[in-house]
Structures are given as C-alpha cells and as structure tokens.
Amino acid sequence: MSTTQSERLRGLLEPLVSAAGLDLEEIEVSRAGRRRTLRIVVDSDDGVELDACADLSRVISQKLDETDAMGEDEYVLEVTSPGADRPLTQHRHYVRAVGRLVRFQLHEDGELVARILSADDEGLDLEVPGVKGRKPTARRVAFGEIAKARVEIEFNRKDKKEEEA
Structure with a gap:
C-alpha cells in the first residue's frame, strides 16, 4: 500500500476508531490475485x-462506501484485534501487558523471559522467574535495551476478570 493511501486511510478511519473507544494499531491492504483485503487492527x-469489532466494521464499511479511499475495485474488510502473540512495539502495548509473561530480545543481553510488574516512561520493572526452585528476582529494563518483545501464551494464567470475581 502506498504511503499516500495508508495516510489517507488512517486519517479517514482513526476518528471512527477513536469514537468507538479503541486505538487504531494497524492498517494493511493486501492482494491475492484479483482479490484485495483491507485489514484494520x-x-x-x-x-x-x-x-x-462487528459494530466498528459496519461503521468503517459505510464510511469507505461514501469515499473513494479504496478505489473502484472490490475488497474484503476485516476489523480485528491483535493476536495474543503480536510484538510489543509501543509504550501502550507494554502498559497493557502488565502482569503478563513476555519474551524479550535484548540488544546486548540476549533473551529474557520475565513478567512485567509495571511500566513507566523510561522502562519496565520485571520479575524474572526462578529456575529449579529458586525465588524470582527483580530486574529493571530500559526501553532502549529492548530489541523485540512478545507476550508468551500462558494456558494456566488467570486473567484480570477471574481475579476480580
């Protein structure tokens, strides 16, 4: 997708997404043969x-029908949430991941798996699980040290709603 189309779509759709109380994470237009897909995350x-997602899809579809932002060709519209394994790239992603186990690729210290305890403007306070019966340890990581980060899927983890009940 051209930068111009991407910027135009973002400008058109971001107010609609914000009005729904959501953050626009990604816009992607892909083509498979003659078929195009507009994916809004x-x-x-x-x-x-x-x-x-369904309500927002209807609103976005109506808005796109009123404009020529997608051109004349047919396309499929997908409005979705990011997968659990999406990369953490922005400050708000880390804030949303507080309490979650995350796999970090650090610029100099290799790989680290730790639970995010808190996030501030400079970095993260982490709890590194103990190995072989040892107690967990605390660690501070600055955002500048992180090359990549991704939430680890925990099948036996209690979510916030279960803990509040």
Missing part, C-alpha cells in the same frame, strides 16, 4: 470484544 486497554 484495533485494540484497547481492556481488549476488544467481538461485538465491538
């Missing part, structure tokens, strides 16, 4: 419900 601090 949205998120929020509390996650995104399926109904919210």
Whole structure:
C-alpha cells in the first residue's frame, strides 16, 4: 500500500476508531490475485470484544462506501484485534501487558523471559522467574535495551476478570 493511501486511510478511519473507544494499531491492504483485503487492527486497554469489532466494521464499511479511499475495485474488510502473540512495539502495548509473561530480545543481553510488574516512561520493572526452585528476582529494563518483545501464551494464567470475581 502506498504511503499516500495508508495516510489517507488512517486519517479517514482513526476518528471512527477513536469514537468507538479503541486505538487504531494497524492498517494493511493486501492482494491475492484479483482479490484485495483491507485489514484494520484495533485494540484497547481492556481488549476488544467481538461485538465491538462487528459494530466498528459496519461503521468503517459505510464510511469507505461514501469515499473513494479504496478505489473502484472490490475488497474484503476485516476489523480485528491483535493476536495474543503480536510484538510489543509501543509504550501502550507494554502498559497493557502488565502482569503478563513476555519474551524479550535484548540488544546486548540476549533473551529474557520475565513478567512485567509495571511500566513507566523510561522502562519496565520485571520479575524474572526462578529456575529449579529458586525465588524470582527483580530486574529493571530500559526501553532502549529492548530489541523485540512478545507476550508468551500462558494456558494456566488467570486473567484480570477471574481475579476480580
């Protein structure tokens, strides 16, 4: 997708996404043969419900029908939330991942798997799990030290809603 089309779509869609109380994470137009797909990725601090994606899809579809932002060719519109394994790239991603186990690729110290305890403007406070019965240890990592980060899927982890109940 050209930068111009990307910027135009973002300018058109971001107010609609914000009005729904969500953050616009990504816009992607892909082509497979003659078929095009417009994929809109949205998120929020509390996650995104399926109904919210469906409602937003209707609003976005109507807005795109009113404009020529996608041109005359047919396309498929997908409004989705980011997968659990999406990379953490922005400050708000780290804030949303507080309490989660994350795999970090550090610029100089290799790989680290730790739970995010808190996030501030400079970096993260982490709890590194103990190995072989040892106690967990605390560690501070500045954002500048992080090359890549991705949430680890935990099948036996209690989520916030379960803990509040």
